[in-house]
Amino acid sequence: MSTLKRKDYEAELEPLQVELVAMARWVQSAGKRVVVVLEGRDTAGKGGAISALSEHLNPRQCHVVALSKPSERESGQWYFQRYVPHLPAAGEIALFDRSWYNRAGVERVMGYAKPDQVKAFLKQTPVFEKLLIDDGIVLFKYWLCCDQEEQEERFAERLNDPLKRWKLSPIDQEARKHYEDYTKAREAMLEATHTKHAPWTLVDFNDQRRGRLTLIRDLLSRLPDTKLPDTELEFPPLKGKPAKEKYKVLKPIRG
Numbered sequence: 033m034s035t036l037k038r039k040d041y042e043a044e045l046e047p048l049q050v051e052l053v054a055m056a057r058w059v060q061s062a063g064k065r066v067v068v069v070l071e072g073r074d075t076a077g078k079g080g081a082i083s084a085l086s087e088h089l090n091p092r093q094c095h096v097v098a099l100s101k102p103s104e105r106e107s108g109q110w111y112f113q114r115y116v117p118h119l120p121a122a123g124e125i126a127l128f129d130r131s132w133y134n135r136a137g138v139e140r141v142m143g144y145a146k147p148d149q150v151k152a153f154l155k156q157t158p159v160f161e162k163l164l165i166d167d168g169i170v171l172f173k174y175w176l177c178c179d180q181e182e183q184e185e186r187f188a189e190r191l192n193d194p195l196k197r198w199k200l201s202p203i204d205q206e207a208r209k210h211y212e213d214y215t216k217a218r219e220a221m222l223e224a225t226h227t228k229h230a231p232w233t234l235v236d237f238n239d240q241r242r243g244r245l246t247l248i249r250d251l252l253s254r255l256p257d258t259k260l261p262d263t264e265l266e267f268p269p270l271k272g273k274p275a276k277e278k279y280k281v282l283k284p285i286r287g
Contacts, residue, residue, distance in 0.1 A: 035239050035241070036239055036241040036242050036245075038241070041241040041242075041244075041245070044245050045084060045244070045245060045248075048245065048248045048249065048252065049084070049087065049088050049248075051252050051258075052085060052088065052089065052248065052252070053088055053089065054258050054259050054260065055252065055255060055258040056089045056090065056093060056094065056125065057258075057260050058255075058258035058259075058260055059093070059123060059124070059125055059258075060093060060123040061123075061260055063122040063123050064122070064123070064168075064170055065119070065120040065121065065122060065123075065124060065168060065169045065170065066120065066124075066125040066126070066169075066170045066172075067119065067120060067125075067126050067128065067164070067169055067170070067171045067172070068085070068125070068126070068127050068128065068172045068174070068251065069128045069131045069133065069171070069172065069173045069174065070082060070127065070128060070129060070130070070131075070174050070176065071130060071131065071133050071137065071173070071174070071175050071176070072174075072175055072176030072177065072178065072237065073176070073177075073178050073183060073211075073214060074183070074187075074204055074207055075178060075182075075183050075186035075187060075190070076176035076177070076178040076183075076237050077176055077178070077237045077240040077243055077244070078129050078130070078176060079129065080240055080244060081174075081176065081237075081240075081243070081244050081247055082096055082127050082129055084244045084248065085127060085247075085248065085251075086127060089125070093123065093124055093125060094124070094125040094126075094127065095118070095120070095124065095125070095126050095127070096127050096129060097115075097118040097126055097127065097128045097129065097131075098128075098129035098130065099114065099115070099118075099130070102114060111132070111135060111149075111153060111156075112132055112156075112160055115128075115131065115132050119164070119169065120169070132153075132157070132160075133157075133221065133225075135149065135150060135153040136150065136153060136154060136157075136217060136218075136220070136221035136224075136225070137214065137217055137218070137221070138203075138207070140217050141207070141210050141213045141214055141217050142203070142206065142207070142210075154220065154221065154224035154225065155224070157224070157225045158224070158225055158227050158229075158230065161225075161227070161229065161230040162227075162229050162230070165229050165230060170255075171230050172233070172251055172254070173225075173230060173231070173232045173233065174232075174233050174234075174235055174247055175218065175222075175232055175233070175234045175235070176235055176237040176243065176247075177234055177235065177236050177237055177238070178237050178238060179238055180211045182238050183208075183211070184208075187200070187204065187208065233247075233250055235247045235250070
């Protein structure tokens with residue numbers, strides 16, 4: 033399948049983003065709480081998918097959650113505890129750029145979690161997610177799929193692009209050696225946590241543009257009709273001529 037051209041991608045993305053804006057209005061009006069978990073291999077495209085989802089949404093309503101590694105204190109907490117404060121309140125949307133599933137992925141593969149901790153996580157997660165859903169949270173879980181050849185090309189691109197170099201870390205260097213280990217970890221995770229009440233959806237992200245469109249379409253298709261009538265606003269003509277800015281203390285710089 034050929035790579036989707038930017039022009040075609042943007043033409044397909046725009047109407048979907050209009051629907052996302054309508055969805056956000058519905059979430060706020062209905063007092064819903066929406067959580068979207070995005071997981072996948074390094075370079076799969078989680079950041080780009082989140083940008084496409086949130087680009088035109090109110091940042092006060094739609095929050096991106098991308099937690100760093102746990103502090104010493106957090107490491108001594110109940111594992112799910114540090115994620116709970118980031119769950120949405122009524123009318124809000126939370127997009128998780130990685131999530132509690134770190135334990136089933138990077139922590140398992142890289143040896144940051146003990147086998148007993150991973151086993152306990154896989155057992156507890158369906159229960160944890162059932163509690164969220166029973167309390168009214170609308171939960172979506174997406175795994176972004178990427179072949180190793182494509183992953184290697186993206187690593188190389190990041191290495192050679194000074195604007196993307198920050199995305200690389202020593203962990204990425206080590207993770208490259210564990211492609212098959214991540215596959216095994218993912219399959220174990222899916223077997224334990226792909227449930228009727230909180231199913232996973234795998235999305236092909238070998239073409240990131242197609243992947244974003246597919247993900248957004250799927251998310252919108254699984255929600256009820258979210259279109260609400262537009263709020264009527266009136267902007268009567270100004271009285272008199274439009275005013276010009278006046279400056280006393282400082283003046284603006286100009287290009």
